[in-house]
Amino acid sequence: MINGGTALVGLLGNPVRHSLSPAMHNAALAELGLNWRYLALPCEQHHLRDVLDGLHAVGCRGLNVTIPHKQSVAGLCRKLSPLACRLGAVNTLIPDSGSSWTGSNTDVNGFLAPLETHIDWTGRRAVVVGCGGSARAVVAGLQTLHLAAISVIGRQTTTLQPFVEDLNLEEAPLDPLLDSDPSIADVVAASDLIVNTTPVGMAQHGEAGAMPLGESLWSGIKTEATLYDLIYTPRPTAWLQWGRKRQLHCIDGLEMLVQQGAASLRLWSGHDDVPVDAMRSAAETALKA
Template sequence: MISGTTAVIGLLGQPVSHSLSPVMHNAALEAMALDWRYMAFPCDAEDLKAVLDGLQAVGCRGLSVTIPHKQQVVGLCRELSPLAKRLGAVNTLTPLKEGGWHGHNTDMEGFLAPLKLQAEQWQGAEAVVLGCGGSARAVVAGLQQLPLTAIHVAGRRPDALADFLNDLRAGQGSDSAPLIAMSFDPEPLSRVLQRSKLVVNTTPVGMQGHGGDNAMPLGSDLWAGVDASVTLYDLIYTPRPTPWLALGQQRGCHTIDGLEMLVQQGAAALRRWSGRADVPVDQMREGALRSLNVHQA
């Protein structure tokens, strides 16, 4: 029931009508018996500051931030967490008592959550990241937390890749795995893939509307001989599975899609907003899956 005491949390982005976050978060709020409701707020870039000021004025308890505002909102925060500063991106806003917003990024925590279930596999292993766009920042920062020996990052534009790696190297620990630049050239990539235990796709290839029904990052030929010992992690979750993950499953690979990252980053945000550790991740996942299945039916 929504009453006069119900507080609001929500999502800022454009577009947001497709988002699974409201269903996911409201399932958790109901299980937690919190008198809050999570709403999706479409917001254009030129309105972002006004929307943030207005939501704080009416007592909003927290906000998720998605495309295309994750970088722009950094400059509108009164405080930033060290991780948000390092990534140059914010996806979680918490109101400050003295006014303004604290900006944090839970994408790295969300990305790492399923990998931590296989923690022993990453000791001394190599990983490959495909793409160096915005979502890849949290991915690489997360991989730097694992006991890997090398992280190979493949990008299409050498200048953009160099800037990306310099940013991530600046904040890495002394014991972090080295970051190695690679092109999208299939021949050297194939050699690296043969000895890697984890491959992460951060590109949109394979998503509905990107490249056709059977599209895979860098084409299907590169993956024809993928070994069953490799874990394939695709940040995409529509369709489910993506053609790339479907091929990996046929080859016996362990596969992870982006739905778990979405759920886990959302749970991390809700823990921050509520100050509670008992966020029901299972209910969030079930709510997201129900909504996703309805939309894909």
């Protein structure tokens, strides 16, 4: 029951109306016995600073941040975690003891969680399709797996090259490829993990039957390869349906959403035993509604 002691946590973004985060977080809060409620809070860019100041003033216990604010909110934090600083993107805000926020990023944790329970990725090869905001967390995660190669496929040199230069590490270099490069087919055929970070195949974009880079590219893929699509509407996407028919290991973005949310909740609450199963079940139920 909501009462005078109920505290607020929530999601800032625009739009947020169809977010699954309230369902999965409120399920976890109920299991933890915390008198908190998680709300989706739409926020226009020009109101962002005022909204953050107001939420801190009323004792908000923590916030998630989504499109389009992940990068702009970083400049409004008093402090950033090393990872958030490197990525230039924040998806989790923790109130500090003053009147500001500490910015963190749990997207990398969320992305890695389903991979770390699968196989040892040391010495294997990965391909990332896309070089937008989501791809930053994906690349940062892949760079911790001791892979032999990480290729990043983009549409334009003007966005691909700065992306690679910004995130490149000497111990985990990135190989940029334009989607028009004829060598892509060979790179895909040699890869053990392919991650789609683009909206191609997303129902909301009106292209639910589409596959990233076109279906013909994937004909030479390894039979033991893993396909990881950050999209989870539709579930599965056409790309993952194609992969399942060929008995490839397939992962969609719902588990990343659940795991990054669980990591955020640990930061806000101090609880290590966050009920991830309850969060996953609530998210799946909300997705079907």
